[in-house]
Amino acid sequence: MARLEGKVAIVTGAGSGIGRAAAIIFAREGAKVAVADYDEKNGRETASSISGAIFIKADVSKNSDAKKLVADTVKKFGKLDVLFNNAGIVRWGNAVDTKEEDWNRVIDVNLKGAFLCSKYAIPEMIKAGRGSIINTASIAGLVAFGGIAAYCASKGGLIQLTRSMALDFAPKNIRVNAICPGIIKTAMTKDILNNKEMMQSMLKSTVIGRLGEPEDIAYAALYLASDESSFVTGTTLAVDGGWTIQ
Numbered sequence: 301m302a303r304l305e306g307k308v309a310i311v312t313g314a315g316s317g318i319g320r321a322a323a324i325i326f327a328r329e330g331a332k333v334a335v336a337d338y339d340e341k342n343g344r345e346t347a348s349s350i351s352g353a354i355f356i357k358a359d360v361s362k363n364s365d366a367k368k369l370v371a372d373t374v375k376k377f378g379k380l381d382v383l384f385n386n387a388g389i390v391r392w393g394n395a396v397d398t399k400e401e402d403w404n405r406v407i408d409v410n411l412k413g414a415f416l417c418s419k420y421a422i423p424e425m426i427k428a429g430r431g432s433i434i435n436t437a438s439i440a441g442l443v444a445f446g447g448i449a450a451y452c453a454s455k456g457g458l459i460q461l462t463r464s465m466a467l468d469f470a471p472k473n474i475r476v477n478a479i480c481p482g483i484i485k486t487a488m489t490k491d492i493l494n495n496k497e498m499m500q501s502m503l504k505s506t507v508i509g510r511l512g513e514p515e516d517i518a519y520a521a522l523y524l525a526s527d528e529s530s531f532v533t534g535t536t537l538a539v540d541g542g543w544t545i546q
C-alpha cells in the first residue's frame with residue numbers, strides 16, 4: 301500500500317524547492333494534496349504536475365489566507381490529515397543592520413505562518429481523530445549562523461512552537477515534528493551556491509560530502525507524515541549531511 305494512501309495533505313511553499321518535491325512525493329504515495337503558495341505561477345505549475353492536486357493561493361502570514369487554505373482543502377477533499385508548514389524566507393542582516401520591516405516579515409512568514417496554519421488545521425485534525433504537522437525549521441534554529449539574525453530567531457522559535465503544539469495535542473492523536481534541513485539546493489540558496497567561495501565553505505561543513513537535494517527533505521517529511529512515525533512527536537530531525545555533528 302502507498303505510504304500516504306487515503307490521506308489529505310496541505311504543503312505550504314509548494315511552488316518551489318522542498319515544498320514542490322514534498323507535494324510530488326506525497327501525491328505519489330497516495331495523498332490528495334493541496335499545493336499552497338503565494339507565488340501563483342509557481343504554485344499552479346506544481347499543482348498541474350500532480351494528478352488530482354489543487355492549488356490554493358495563500359500568504360501563510362495572513363490570518364484570512366491561512367483560514368481559507370484549510371477551509372478550501374477540507375471543502376475539496378473532505379478532511380485534513382497532514383499539514384506541512386514549509387513556506388519560508390530569508391533576509392540578511394545582524395541584529396544591528398536588520399531593518400525592522402525585514403525582521404517582521406521573516407518572523408511573520410516563518411513563525412507566525414506555521415502558527416496560523418496550525419491554528420486552523422488542528423480543529424479539522426481533531427475532527428478526523430488524527431493528524432500530523434511537520435514544520436520546516438533549519439539548522440539555523442539549532443546553531444547560530446552569522447548575518448541572518450531574524451532567520452535564526454524564527455527557526456529557533458519554530459522548534460519550540462513544534463514542541464509546544466506536540467505537547468498540547470498529543471492527547472488528540474495529533475503529532476507535531478520539525479525537520480532541520482542543512483544546505484539544500486533550492487532558489488533560497490541559489491545566490492550563496494553561485495559564489496564559489498561560499499559554496500566550498502558550505503560543502504566543507506556538510507561532512508557527508510555533498511549538498512542536499514529537495515527530495516532529501518521531502519522523504520523525511522514523508523516519514524513524519526505517514527503512520528510509520530506514529531510514535532514520534534515533538535522531535536527535531538536534522539537532515540543536514542552531518543552539519544550539526546561538530
Ligand code: NAP
Nearest residue numbers: 313315316317318338339359360387388438483484486488
Ligand atoms: P524556496 O525554493 O524559496 O521555496 C520556498 C517557497 O515558499 C517559495 O515558493 C516561496 O515563494 C514560498 N513562500 C514564501 N513566502 C511565502 C508566504 N508568505 N506564503 C506562502 N508561500 C510563501 O526555498 P526552500 O529552500 O525550498 O525553502 C523551504 C523551507 O526550507 C523554508 O522554510 C526554508 O527556510 C527552509 N530551509 C531551507 C534550506 C535550504 O538550504 N534551502 C535550509 C534550511 C531550511 P517565493 O519564491 O515567491 O518567495
